[in-house]
Amino acid sequence: MTTQETQAPTSSGCPFTGRQKVALEETSLTDPIIQANPRDFYWTMRTEDPVHYDEKLGMWLVTRYDDIVKVLREPLLFSDKQGYEAQYASGFFEEFKQILESQGGGYFPDVIKSDPPEHTRIRKLMDGAFSAHRVKTLEPGITRIIADLVDQIADKADKGEVIDGVREFAIPLTISVICEQLGIDQFNGEKISRWSEAITAQIGRMQNREEMVENAKEICDLQNFITEQMQDREVDPKEDMISDLVHAELDDGSKLTFGEAVSLVRALIIAGNDTTATAITNLLLILATQPELAQELYDNVEDDKYLNRFVEELLRFAPPVRGLAKMATEDTELGGQQLPKGAHLLVMYASGNDDEEKFECPRQFDMGRKNLGSHVAFGVGVHRCIGASLARMEIKVAAKELIKKVHNIQLTVPVAELKYQKTVATHAIEALPITFTKR
Amino acid sequence: MSGVTITFVEPDGTEKIIEDAVVGESLMNVAKDNGVEGIWGDCGGGCACGTCHVYVDxxxxxxxxxxxxxxxxxxxxxxxxxxxxxxxxxxxxxSPELDGVRLTVVPAE
Structure with a gap:
């Protein structure tokens, strides 16, 4: 990869300038340097080749905001199901499937990754459980979980110990919240974290065969756990989401098949776990690196409107999900690029959120933006994140509880040394060593 | 009882008059079932996405x-x-009280 100094054309008036062009033909999203710092790559693609073919990946990267929305608004022309299947366990699928069938009770395709009308049937069943109004009722419980966690790390940090914001705060936080929702009262957080990473790796395109075998075994373990939980609710229904799913009757009078239910519980455990944890890690990072913003947050900590805008801009500024796959179901054109039927696309949500044609001075953290809610961190269209309200609530309460109790949050390593998970699907920091003091 | 009449003004100015809206249904569902342009309702009625925004007359x-x-x-x-x-x-x-209501669709994104 070569770079040359180039001034971004839209830099007028923005405090953050100096995007650097990347030689597209020599670069892939799979390159480790690009994985960690992809924004110049995104910007170069948006400027020079907005629907760019990444040879190493074998995918078309969709980078402009408008094209991203166009793809997501046409779920039949750009199939989520086909894009996902082509991505899943890429290169090792048959072996992966065989491991799950022999050791994990079966291979259960992700029912949420289907196209309309099948998708609509499932989505309708789930929508109510995640509405903003329902999530609001969960706020006290979520606050209790997070306040306890903040107390624990604050005590530790106060003794001068370095805290890993990922393993000691963000991940246990999201796991506790989702387990409470599902009704899993006895759980091993370490295990759930490993399961999450194993699932995410299947759409990350960066695992080798050895890692695939390890990950497949983790997923078997997860499915066997889910099956036990479901069997328990089958005979003894409780007031929780797993019971709801086991006994659910859909709009058309049908019930979920066993495989559909397993895939839904699996999706619920995983989907809101890694991604929300990443957002909370990003929250810690921004508080550690922008102390004036941390002070402003503290000054406004009781202002719910401020907190909501803060969370939304955090999601635009640093979206956890980098790119998810779609597939063209017929020959088509996108952003001036001819695409054949079967073209495998990676929709670059993170690039859309950084598009200066949509968001003025995108590298500036500005919660006063008038189009704040137009970001695509949760996606757009029929597959828009169902857990958005829950994720927002977790991030908001985390920001609130943390800033009320601690200050002087500092990174103990340079930002440039932070390591990211190997995956094209998300942009997740692996470890965030920080120190801070109690207020 | 007979249906309630709802008028949506689509982003291009077209008036879509729906005469058989069912009491208790959400206006977002009424709009989607009748193909009103600009009403997406991505989050399925969860008040989470802002893609069913209207101006009330x-x-x-x-x-x-x-x-x-x-x-x-x-x-x-x-x-x-x-x-x-x-x-x-x-x-x-x-609701019956909304019979005749007129709403202008505000496109998202």
């Missing part, structure tokens, strides 16, 4: 009512388009 504002705090927060994310008469139509249920 002035004379209907009192009947339709104001958004609650949660809806207000979601509307606050679309401030470039937010007005005093903004509502997310997933949060409005069809």
């Amino acid at each position: 002035e004379k209907w504002q009192d009947v339709v009512g104001k958004p609650d705090d949660i809806e207000e927060m979601t509307l606050d994310m679309v401030t470039e388009a937010q007005q005093d008469n903004s509502r997310l139509c997933c949060q409005i249920q069809v």
